[in-house]
Amino acid sequence: MIRNIQISNYAIIDELKINFSDGLTIITGETGAGKSILLGALGLIMGKRADTKVLYNQERKCIIEANFEIGRYKMQRFFEENDIDYEAETVVRREITPSGKSRAFVNDTPVKLKVLQQLSGALIDLHQQFDTLDIHNVSFQMRMLDALADNDTLLEEYQKGYRAYQADKRRLRKLTEESANAAKEIDYIEFQINEFNEAELVGGEQDELEAESKKLNSAEDIKRGLAAVYNHLSEDEQSITGQLESLGVVLNGVVKYDDRLQGLYDKFEGLTLELQALSEDIERIADDAEFDPERIAEITERLNLIYRLQTKHQVRSVEELLEIQDELSQKLQTFGDMSGEIAELEKSIAQHEEVLFKKAKNLSKRRAEVVPAFQNKVHSMLAELSMEHARLEIKVTDLQELTATGTDEVNFLFAANKGSRLQSIKDVASGGEISRLTLVTKSLVASAIPLPTLIFDEIDSGVSGDVALKMGNILRRLSNHHQVVSITHSPQIASKADSHYFVHKRIKDDRTVTAVRELTHEERIRSIAVMLSQNPPSAAALENARGLLSMAMA
Numbered sequence: 001m002i003r004n005i006q007i008s009n010y011a012i013i014d015e016l017k018i019n020f021s022d023g024l025t026i027i028t029g030e031t032g033a034g035k036s037i038l039l040g041a042l043g044l045i046m047g048k049r050a051d052t053k054v055l056y057n058q059e060r061k062c063i064i065e066a067n068f069e070i071g072r073y074k075m076q077r078f079f080e081e082n083d084i085d086y087e088a089e090t091v092v093r094r095e096i097t098p099s100g101k102s103r104a105f106v107n108d109t110p111v112k113l114k115v116l117q118q119l120s121g122a123l124i125d126l127h128q129q130f131d132t133l134d135i136h137n138v139s140f141q142m143r144m145l146d147a148l149a150d151n152d153t154l155l156e157e158y159q160k161g162y163r164a165y166q167a168d169k170r171r172l173r174k175l176t177e178e179s180a181n182a183a184k185e186i187d188y189i190e191f192q193i194n195e196f197n198e199a200e201l202v203g204g205e206q207d208e209l210e211a212e213s214k215k216l217n218s219a220e221d222i223k224r225g226l227a228a229v230y231n232h233l234s235e236d237e238q239s240i241t242g243q244l245e246s247l248g249v250v251l252n253g254v255v256k257y258d259d260r261l262q263g264l265y266d267k268f269e270g271l272t273l274e275l276q277a278l279s280e281d282i283e284r285i286a287d288d289a290e291f292d293p294e295r296i297a298e299i300t301e302r303l304n305l306i307y308r309l310q311t312k313h314q315v316r317s318v319e320e321l322l323e324i325q326d327e328l329s330q331k332l333q334t335f336g337d338m339s340g341e342i343a344e345l346e347k348s349i350a351q352h353e354e355v356l357f358k359k360a361k362n363l364s365k366r367r368a369e370v371v372p373a374f375q376n377k378v379h380s381m382l383a384e385l386s387m388e389h390a391r392l393e394i395k396v397t398d399l400q401e402l403t404a405t406g407t408d409e410v411n412f413l414f415a416a417n418k419g420s421r422l423q424s425i426k427d428v429a430s431g432g433e434i435s436r437l438t439l440v441t442k443s444l445v446a447s448a449i450p451l452p453t454l455i456f457d458e459i460d461s462g463v464s465g466d467v468a469l470k471m472g473n474i475l476r477r478l479s480n481h482h483q484v485v486s487i488t489h490s491p492q493i494a495s496k497a498d499s500h501y502f503v504h505k506r507i508k509d510d511r512t513v514t515a516v517r518e519l520t521h522e523e524r525i526r527s528i529a530v531m532l533s534q535n536p537p538s539a540a541a542l543e544n545a546r547g548l549l550s551m552a553m554a
Helices: 036-046 076-079 113-123 140-148 150-199 205-217 219-235 242-255 260-287 293-313 318-334 339-384 430-444 465-478 520-531 539-553
Strands: 002-010 012-017 025-027 060-067 088-096 102-106 109-111 125-128 391-403 406-415 451-455 484-487 499-508 509-519
Touching: 002 036, 012 036, 012 499, 012 509, 025 036, 025 465, 036 060, 036 088, 036 125, 036 451, 036 484, 036 509, 076 113, 076 539, 088 113, 102 113, 113 125, 125 293, 140 150, 140 242, 140 339, 140 391, 140 406, 140 430, 150 293, 150 339, 205 293, 219 242, 219 260, 242 260, 293 318, 339 406, 339 430, 339 465, 430 451, 451 520, 465 484, 499 520, 520 539
Parallel strands: 025 484, 025 499, 125 451, 451 484
Antiparallel strands: 002 012, 002 060, 060 088, 088 102, 102 109, 391 406, 499 509
């Protein structure tokens, strides 16, 4: 519940603080005094956007701070998920600077507006005419029905199982996807390994093949060049070996005349023999240098295969390709068979479904059992509030599939007037009618559901007299279980307050500002009397006001 709210530099509010009682807090005041401004400030606490137009003094920031007691709402998980320090006494603060920058804090931890909206939505139920109200929300309709059916324990058990069921389904989807992706990857790896296996790569073969290719493709040039050399050495009429043989004869003829010449002759003869041997080698190599197109084609095909694999895997050697082949083989061995785990999950999901459908059926049965009595009570209370012909029909549809709340879809259908067709609440009810319907339904579930602080803004619009008095009684009963704040123009409703605040204007430093004060008992008598008649109130109005307050205290 909200303990207090402090407002600084907002609209025509300079500084203001309101403390809220545990029961029913009533706020009344002069027209245009600032009751709606209070709700605007509360809206900022609830995460609504703002701009610098809200600043009372454009040179200093606006600060709105509210203190909440949240121990009963079991919100620790929300605080953990959003990395906020949990405190049973929680402080929410909004700041708007003159530059237009807006910041929000929960227990001094900066938070985004979305987080603030989620938190405040759990703490404050702000009921304003023409707003989207909880009763429009089918999830809230379901929540009310479950509260009346006392489904808390069963629903908690169901939802625990449903979370496990959903977790298994998510895991199954992930595994199935991973298995499909793994199958695709395995196929691709196996395809690559088959390419390597078919290639039968051998370390060092690339260099040998490239050398052989070079030689074979140059065979004609080699043969032609060697033939020319061989001819000059041995075949021409003036061949080098022939001339050397003739010179050798001449040299041998003079050896006997000088002992030194024998050594020269031996060297000359050796040179001649080496040159003859060289000529024979050249002839042999020339004979071997044959152009072999089939072998060239075979080598070219082999090298093209190697080059293609190197390009595909972005490497430059056969040795690197062999490393990749080994890595692929090892990777293939790491892929496990997921079919066993998938089968186990499918079995678990089927078991969850069987259990959940049974619990959902029980939930549905309990909901159906409370619908007639709830509808009758709503009709009876609406009749007391001058809506004798209003009808509420709660339609529970079996979706035949599991949801977070079972297999049911709940829809509140409403007709405000005699002869009107039943339609969804959001489509048919006017502001005043929906206010009364909301008040009635929430009052009926008040003791069974942990509703947050309920704030009603002019719920009495369009009603007066006995109807307003009955609305006041309902608000009073509602405040026995929940903190209720009501902004009202009705003296009958105002008389039911545990604490009564009066909003008024005053002059401060030549400017009009909004002020709020809590009324004493005597001040309440006069304020209610003014609401009943005029200002100053008549003696009859004062007496009537005393009667209303005495009745409220009885």
